[in-house]
Amino acid sequence: SLTLGIVGLPNVGKSTLFNALTRNDVLAANYPFATIEPNVGVVPLPDERLAKLAEIFGSEKLVPAVVSFVDIAGIVKGASEGEGLGNKFLANIREANAICQVVRVFDDPDVVHVDGRIDASSDMETINTELILADLQTLEKAIPRLEKEARTQKDRRPALEAAQKAKAILDSGRTMFSAQSEVDNDLLRELSLLTTKPFLYVFNADEGILTDDAKMKELRELVAPADAVFLDAKVESELLELDEESARELLESIGQHEPGLYSLARAGFHTLGLQTYLTAGPKEARAWTIPQGATAPQAAGVIHTDFERGFIKAEVVSYDDLVESGSKSAAKAAGKVRMEGKDYVMVDGDVVEFRFNV
Ligand code: GDP
Numbered sequence: 001s002l003t004l005g006i007v008g009l010p011n012v013g014k015s016t017l018f019n020a021l022t023r024n025d026v027l028a029a030n031y032p033f034a035t036i037e038p039n040v041g042v043v044p045l046p047d048e049r050l051a052k053l054a055e056i057f058g059s060e061k062l063v064p065a066v067v068s069f070v071d072i073a074g075i076v077k078g079a080s081e082g083e084g085l086g087n088k089f090l091a092n093i094r095e096a097n098a099i100c101q102v103v104r105v106f107d108d109p110d111v112v113h114v115d116g117r118i119d120a121s122s123d124m125e126t127i128n129t130e131l132i133l134a135d136l137q138t139l140e141k142a143i144p145r146l147e148k149e150a151r152t153q154k155d156r157r158p159a160l161e162a163a164q165k166a167k168a169i170l171d172s173g174r175t176m177f178s179a180q181s182e183v184d185n186d187l188l189r190e191l192s193l194l195t196t197k198p199f200l201y202v203f204n205a206d207e208g209i210l211t212d213d214a215k216m217k218e219l220r221e222l223v224a225p226a227d228a229v230f231l232d233a234k235v236e237s238e239l240l241e242l243d244e245e246s247a248r249e250l251l252e253s254i255g256q257h258e259p260g261l262y263s264l265a266r267a268g269f270h271t272l273g274l275q276t277y278l279t280a281g282p283k284e285a286r287a288w289t290i291p292q293g294a295t296a297p298q299a300a301g302v303i304h305t306d307f308e309r310g311f312i313k314a315e316v317v318s319y320d321d322l323v324e325s326g327s328k329s330a331a332k333a334a335g336k337v338r339m340e341g342k343d344y345v346m347v348d349g350d351v352v353e354f355r356f357n358v
Helices: 014-022 026-030 049-057 086-095 120-152 154-171 185-191 213-223 233-239 244-253 260-271 296-303 305-309 319-325 328-333
Strands: 003-007 040-044 061-063 066-071 098-104 199-204 227-231 274-280 284-291 311-318 338-340 350-356
Touching (some): 003 014, 014 199, 040 260, 066 260, 098 120, 213 227, 296 311, 296 350, 319 328
Parallel strands (some): 003 098, 098 199, 274 350
C-alpha cells in the first residue's frame, strides 16, 4: 500500500506525532492478520458515510479505509552528503510515495530548537535543500547519459529536456513538486527524483497558532500546492488517553472541533492521490481504497484479483442518491442505480456491487 514518509528536523515533535498515529487499534480490529511494522503508523480515514450505510444495510461492522505513515529517521543538515544517517534517510524517502514534513511552530522554551530559534520557513528550507541537493546529484549523473542517448535516439530528447529543465528548477531552490506545472513529471519518472513526490506539511502548533486564522492562511499559502495540516502533537497524544467527553473538552479548549489526526488522515489520503468507494451488506459497511481515476475492474481488483479478472459489471449508486432514497431497492425504483461496464471511471463515494465470473 502507499505510504507517506514522516520527516522533519530534530525536536519538532515527530516521535510525539508518530506515537499518536500508532496508538489506535484500527489494524488490530479490522485486519487481524496484518503484520504491524514498528515504524509504520496506520490511521483510519474518518468517514461518516459508513455509519449511515450500516444503518441502511444493517451492517454489523464498519471498516474504514486507512492511511499509512512511515517514521523516517531525523534529517540532519548534510544528509545529501551521506553524513550520519543521511544515506539511509534518503533511501527510506525514496521508498515512500509522498513526503510528510513536520514543522515546528509551537513555542516552548523547554524544548530546544536545533538552530536555537523557531522559524518555520527556514526549517522547511533546510529539509528541502537536502532533498534538492540529492536530486541534483542524481541529475548530474543522469544528464550526461541522457545527452549521449539523445544524440542517437530521437525519442530520448524529451527526457533529456525534462532533466535539464528540472536541473534549472532545483538550482533555483525549488522542489519539483512545487514546480509541477512547469515540467512533465512523467518524463522524469525514470530518475526517481525525491522532490517530485507529493509533499504534505504538518505544522506542529500550539493554541496561539491554532486560533490564528491569518497565520495559518499565511503558512498554507507558503507551502501551496502542498496540503497543510495544523495540529498540536502533544494534545493529540493526550487525547488518546481520554474518554470521549474529556477529549472533546480538551479539543475545544484549543479551538478545535475534531482531532488533528483526522485532518492529517484526510490530507495524507489526498496527497497520495487516493479515493474511496463503498460496499455495504449485513456483514460490513466498508470503504475501499483506489487511486483517483481507477476504472471499475481496477476497483473490483482491490477486493480480490479474481474480481478484476472476471469482471462483468458494476452496479453503482452514488452515496448521496442512496441516502436520499433511503434504501437500495428504493434507489433502484427511482432509477438511481446504474449498471456500469469495464471502462467506467470510479467516483468517490460510489456504493458498488460487482458482478463477476469466477
Ligand atoms: P522529534 O525529535 O521530532 O521526534 O521530537 P519529539 O516528538 O521527541 O519532541 C521533542 C520534544 O518536544 C518533546 O519533549 C515533546 O514532548 C515536545 N513536543 C512535541 N510536540 C509538542 C507540542 O506540540 N507542543 C509542545 N509544547 N511540546 C511538544
